Amino acid sequence: MSLQYHVELSPGDVAPSVLLPGDPGRVEVVASLWDEARQVASNREYVTFTGTYRGVPISCTSTGIGSPSTAIALEELARVGANTFVRIGTCGSLQDRVRVGDVAIVDSAIRADGTSALYAPVAFPAVAHHEVVDAAIEAARDLGVRAHVGTSFSTDLFYVPEPGSAFGGYEQSAWRERYADVARTNALVAEMEAGVLMVLSRIWGLRGGAIALVADVAEERDEAGVWDPQASFDVSEEPIDRLARMGCETIRILTERDRMRRA
């Protein structure tokens, strides 16, 4: 197996541990925190940088939005040698205690996506590798970041299923209590990629996990009852820098622990 069709990577192009943001524009921001970095590929929504962070080999590949493009990135990254996947993305909060600017360490996901169900029945758990969770907890402690460990609602929809969020006021009766019911299950946040990342990592025997910056409150509406992410999301430089640092530190801690165990 050599050059991969979508991500345009070959074996040797990536480190064993890969950070996975959704936005290709964020890859360079992440890599700017490293000791050294170079762009190794760019095609469609897939941009990859590889380098070292505090002496640890590291890569960052954007997945695009949603589970279908994320599954393609994971399939091709695994083929070129990646074995540890850490998603770094944004999310909406489902709980009062989880505030904008906080970080969610996602240890599991509710599978409300289509792609992961094509790999394994929905009864199969979307669960992070415990070593990734543990490294992320330590990273948050080191960095002094307010973090919560818990479940994410991974859905294929951004503008639904909430009254007031789809175009033209389109809604379905089944949506009315959708987020409220999800919140009642104690899920912390909602986002769009963690579920498939965890299912694929688990079935392949690789390590996966996810860290998500809380950018908004999922149920928040303006005075007109409309949900406007452009106005309400906080994705300014400071919180995105915090997310990127959380990801890099998680991989550093994981890699150093791996080395200690081997020694």
Add this chain to the structure above:
Amino acid sequence: MSLQYHLKLSPGDVAPYVLLPGDPGRVPLVASLWDESRVVASNREYVTFTGTYRGVPISCTSTGIGCPSTAIAMEELARVGATTFVRIGTCGSLQERVRTGDIAIFDSAARYDGTSSLYAPVGFPAVADHDVVEAAVAAGRELGYPFHVGTTRTADTFYALHPRPGSSFGDYWQSSWRDHFEDLRRMNVVAAEMEASVILVLARIWGLRAGGVAVVLDDVLEVSGESGRFDPQEQFEHGGDEIERLARMGSEVVRILAERDAAA
């Protein structure tokens, strides 16, 4: 809330940390490893002992077999003050590397049960609390037991879902059973048992902690062999040794958790 209908427990009867075997007959065996213990309730399949293990308050309540009776035990234990649930049970292996006598540490479960779906949709993850998984890994290392961290398949059946006729009475069989275990093996699921999913789902939705450890008694893919004949009485490895190892593992998980909680 005082005396609970099925478990016959009241607040104060149990420690915050509760071990959950299926078999009521195993509760006194688990408690025999503790510094001191007393039986606090016994009704139907629910037997509860409370005591201390290496200085840590601990309880053990049997759940009976399967998710319906286990959910009742969880509901009533939570009402009387239990906050951390550690299932200790037996399981079959789905992977060659996971051998008879080994310990499986469940960080998650595939939800092939009925009860947990009545609480939360099946896409909701049956996931163990991170603290419990880490404590179990530490316990496995300290005790020197071979252990594996992974996903279990929890199903509401013991005799159904086997790959060939011969497991259910009268050779009753369904073609959809043929690849059930083999497909789970391909998904990297390590074990099969009957209670973990509902324990993990309920603890998660209530904001409590749960996890599970199990001793491997058989290889699910091999046990019925070419004949398809499934005879657990003959085929399961059931020395006293496996169950003592399991009881030791569970008690140590609780001790490590309690000590880490006290330090935090």
